[in-house]
Amino acid sequence: MNFASNWEDFRREARKIESELDLKLVSFSKFEQKFAQSSLLREDGGLAISGPGATSSSSSSSSSSSSVQDTSLFLSNTEHISNSMAVEIQQLLTKLQEINQSMSACLSTLEHGTSAFTHASTLLQHHRGKLHDYTMEFKKTKATITTTREHAELLFSVRKDISQYKNAGAANGRGEQYIRERGSIHGAHQIADAILGQATETRETLNNQKGILQGTISKLTSFGGNFTAINSLIGSIRRKKFRDSLILASFISVCVCFLLWYSLRS
Numbered sequence: 001m002n003f004a005s006n007w008e009d010f011r012r013e014a015r016k017i018e019s020e021l022d023l024k025l026v027s028f029s030k031f032e033q034k035f036a037q038s039s040l041l042r043e044d045g046g047l048a049i050s051g052p053g054a055t056s057s058s059s060s061s062s063s064s065s066s067s068v069q070d071t072s073l074f075l076s077n078t079e080h081i082s083n084s085m086a087v088e089i090q091q092l093l094t095k096l097q098e099i100n101q102s103m104s105a106c107l108s109t110l111e112h113g114t115s116a117f118t119h120a121s122t123l124l125q126h127h128r129g130k131l132h133d134y135t136m137e138f139k140k141t142k143a144t145i146t147t148t149r150e151h152a153e154l155l156f157s158v159r160k161d162i163s164q165y166k167n168a169g170a171a172n173g174r175g176e177q178y179i180r181e182r183g184s185i186h187g188a189h190q191i192a193d194a195i196l197g198q199a200t201e202t203r204e205t206l207n208n209q210k211g212i213l214q215g216t217i218s219k220l221t222s223f224g225g226n227f228t229a230i231n232s233l234i235g236s237i238r239r240k241k242f243r244d245s246l247i248l249a250s251f252i253s254v255c256v257c258f259l260l261w262y263s264l265r266s
Contacts, residue, residue, distance in 0.1 A: 003109055007120065010103045014127050017096045021134050024089050028138070031085065032145050035078055075152060082145050089138050096131050103127065125215075132208055136201065143197055147190060154186050 103124050110117040158179050 003106060003116075006106050007103065010099055010106060011123065011127075014096060014099045014103070017092055017099065018127075018130055018134075021089065021092050021096065024085065024092065025134065025137055025141070028085050028089060028141050031082065032141050032148070035082070035145060036148050072156070075149065075156065079149060082142075082149075086138075086142055093131070093135055093138065096127075096134070100124065100127055100131060132204075136204075139197075139201070147194075150186070150190065154183065158183065 107117070107120050107124055110120065161179050161182075
């Protein structure tokens, strides 16, 4: 395998996808901001339609049926647009994840501990970090759009129920009680969804930190292996030094014994 050629091809493709993701995420965020500004129902029951997916505007003089149709069409159009943008971004995120996996497989062909491996590993970690940031930004924007749309749908439903209640000439407060209960239930569902979303983000963050810790442990293990080799070399030097000292001591002892023997003989 030609590592340099394959690695550069993968990096070139990753940078291309990252550039596309930058543009699409910016557009997605702008869509979310415009949607949030235009999706609130007004007190008169109409909708301030000036954002994405809008096809007409309603005024205080518009009829009730026309206002309902405009609002329903607006919500339907914005949902279609946001879903289309979300599908495109998700496809790019999937492609970028596949490229990162291919780069990881290519990196595994290098010998650990070399300068080329260290440099390539740092680049791969950079691309993984960008993928994580893109994913988090996408999920956050998508969740905000979903929450805004649900809020607008709830308000629209409440206005519609109130209108039907007034037109029916109901004299009791059952309709209002039903609307309040419905709003409370929907609010509880939104809170539960928000908590689940935060838990999911926390889990993904912990998984990312786990990967970083595992990489650190792997490096420390590699360093420990190097220290073992150094300790082995130091031990060999100490044994050789001890052996030389023993030989020297034996020689000196022999010489002393010889001198004593010679002096006694004389």
